[in-house]
Amino acid sequence: MLIRIPLPPYFSFQECLWFLDRNFDDCMHKVSKQGVRKLLEIENEPVLIEISENEAGLKVEVLFGKGPEEPIVQFVEEWLDMSRNIEPFYELLKKDKELAYMTTDFYGLRMIAIPDLFEALCWSIIGQQINLTFAYKLKRRLTETYGKMLTYEGAEYYLFPKPEDLMRIAAEDLLPMQFSGKKAEYIIEIAGKFANGQVSKEILQNLSTQEAIAHLVKIRGIGEWTANYAMMKSLKRLECITYGDVGLYNALAQQKGFPKRPSKEELNIFFAGFKNWEAYTVFYLWRTLALKKQ
DNA sequence: AACCAGGTTATGC
DNA sequence: GCATAACATGGT
Numbered sequence: 001m002l003i004r005i006p007l008p009p010y011f012s013f014q015e016c017l018w019f020l021d022r023n024f025d026d027c028m029h030k031v032s033k034q035g036v037r038k039l040l041e042i043e044n045e046p047v048l049i050e051i052s053e054n055e056a057g058l059k060v061e062v063l064f065g066k067g068p069e070e071p072i073v074q075f076v077e078e079w080l081d082m083s084r085n086i087e088p089f090y091e092l093l094k095k096d097k098e099l100a101y102m103t104t105d106f107y108g109l110r111m112i113a114i115p116d117l118f119e120a121l122c123w124s125i126i127g128q129q130i131n132l133t134f135a136y137k138l139k140r141r142l143t144e145t146y147g148k149m150l151t152y153e154g155a156e157y158y159l160f161p162k163p164e165d166l167m168r169i170a171a172e173d174l175l176p177m178q179f180s181g182k183k184a185e186y187i188i189e190i191a192g193k194f195a196n197g198q199v200s201k202e203i204l205q206n207l208s209t210q211e212a213i214a215h216l217v218k219i220r221g222i223g224e225w226t227a228n229y230a231m232m233k234s235l236k237r238l239e240c241i242t243y244g245d246v247g248l249y250n251a252l253a254q255q256k257g258f259p260k261r262p263s264k265e266e267l268n269i270f271f272a273g274f275k276n277w278e279a280y281t282v283f284y285l286w287r288t289l290a291l292k293k294q
Numbered sequence: 295a296a297c298c299a300g301g302t303t304a305t306g307c
Numbered sequence: 308g309c310a311t312a313a314c315a316t317g318g319t
Contacts, residue, residue: 130317131317246301
């Protein structure tokens with residue numbers, strides 16, 4: 001099956017692809033010259049898709065499985081944030097002397113989402129306080145052990161583990177994968193809360209951003225940074241700011257001459273210039289962290 | 295060879 | 308309330 005999705009304005013598939021392929025070994029998708037392959041679950045059945053680009057726009061090919069077209073299109077549009085008009089964000093960027101270059105250098109980059117809230121929370125807990133290379137290794141070990149796998153053309157594609165897959169394991173089971181004892185506990189506890197319905201994307205969707213964050217930070221392992229990260233990457237609440245984020249601070253220091261540890265007030269003053277686009281601003285600032293590496 | 299990574303909790307004052 | 312240690316290991 002072949003699905004075509006027209007490209008929205010201010011969208012660059014290549015920029016999105018760059019993000020998906022930036023120097024890390026992400027087990028949730030595979031990037032090749034043609035595009036990106038990712039395993040989805042549609043109506044409880046595995047569906048492997050390949051997203052590429054041609055003159056007509058985005059081309060989504062279903063390589064394995066079948067299912068209705070709509071949820072596949074919906075996933076792609078949500079994942080690559082295709083349904084958003086980001087022109088207002090670019091207008092704000094242009095007003096910032098130091099950041100205006102992003103509208104051309106990162107033209108069309110979209111905030112790549114993690115639609116599955118459970119995955120987003122687990123991933124942000126895994127990534128706390130450790131370098132991303134190590135974080136991606138931990139995610140891979142967890143996923144390869146507890147996630148569903150599909151083999152296609154000799155390559156393995158994974159779904160992130162479900163809460164039900166993780167709620168009954170013991171923290172000790174994750175220690176050989178080099179999880180810290182605490183991270184193992186947090187992830188298993190959160191799996192239980194998802195499984196019994198205490199936490200879900202639906203619940204948070206019906207709350208204001210501030211209420212949802214308050215709900216999340218009550219959970220062990222989720223602090224202010226994690227709650228904001230999940231709200232931004234999964235629920236796509238664009239007013240979220242990852243306070244306490246070292247990567248954000250480094251980028252602000254390099255790009256804007258900020259202090260190494262800016263206060264919340266300093267951050268709020270800066271982000272006031274990007275009202276309703278705070279999360280996009282954070283995402284574009286993260287993008288700058290790769291500039292010197294390549 | 296220290297010191298820092300896309301932080302958070304537990305503990306002590 | 309606020310400061311500090313512990314976490315587990317890779318990168319620089």
